[in-house]
Amino acid sequence: MRTQKKGIFVTGTGTGVGKTLISGAIVRALVNKGYDCGVMKPIESGCDVGKRGLQPRDALYLQQAAKLQDEIELINPCRFQAPVAPYAAVLQGEPDVSWPLIEDCHRQLSERHEAILIEGAGGLMVPIRADKDMSELAHLFGFPVLLVAQSGLGTINHVLLSLEYGKMRGLSFLGIVLNQSTEQKDSSEASNIKIIREKTDLPVMSFPYIKSKNDDATVISESAALLEGHPLMGVILTLLSLRSSG
Structure with a gap:
């Protein structure tokens, strides 16, 4: 499936590096500017068990950040209870x-929105099935990739390594x-940014620690404010060529 729709695929160098935080910040910053951007977290592991089945916390966070009424089943069609790689959960x-289910949900969301932000699970080499990893999910959509990493040593x-593997799999990157x-x-953070810029020639943003970790609404608002006006948002807006409704 190669889509002509506009979008971004957000991946990370691993689990817990802040993909959902950054994805939520981007989409809320776009919404604040009057842009129409849907969200999708096709696969999520480590879901809590609720009265209505598995509850995908990351996908629900993105839904809140985007201020959307889209069904959570479209935003997150494949979910696992075990906090492990998708293929590991299958082995358990x-x-x-379901690849066709993911494609169908993406098609429906694309028909509703001018652009889509898609967040992967873990890093690009995380196994989804015996014969597929997360890089193939990114390749399925054909969107430029934003790489999120921890800032320290x-x-x-x-x-x-993530950039090298992604490029080997035919992915293009828009920033880090x-x-x-x-x-x-x-103490390594300042030199990390400098060296990564030199080595990659990609836009690199340093994202500060957000203290209000227990309040999703506050975190979304504060993180979006940090992105607004940053050159990385300019890259994203140029890439998506979105029309503001504001």
Whole structure:
């Protein structure tokens, strides 16, 4: 499936680096400017069990950030209870990922919105099925990729390896966000940004720690405000060529 719709695919150098935080910030910043952007988290692991079945926290966060009424079943068609890679969850007895279902949900969302932000799960090499990994999901949509990484020690290697693998799989990258996921700053952060810029020639944004971690509404608002006016948002707006309704 190659779509002519506009969109962005957000991936990370691993789990817990801040993909959902950054994805929510981007889509809320777009909404604040009057742009129409849908969201999708095709696959989510580690879902809580609720009265209505598995509850995909990341997908619900994106739905809230985008201020959408789209059904959560479209935003997140494939979910797992086990907090492991999708293929690992399947090996533990959970249902396999349905590629046709993901494609159909994306088609429906694309018909409703001018653009789509899609968030992957984990990093690009995370196995989805025995024969597929997350890079193939990114390739399925054909959107430019935004790479999110932690900002501290070790991130240079993680970023460069992720970029190298993604390019080998035919993906194009629009930029990198180095997210400070803990309150304590790492002494390597300034040099990390400088070196990654030199090595990649991509826009690199340093994203500061957000303190209001327990209040999703506050986190969404604060993180979106940090993005507005940043050169990375200019890259995203140029890429999407969206028309403001405001």
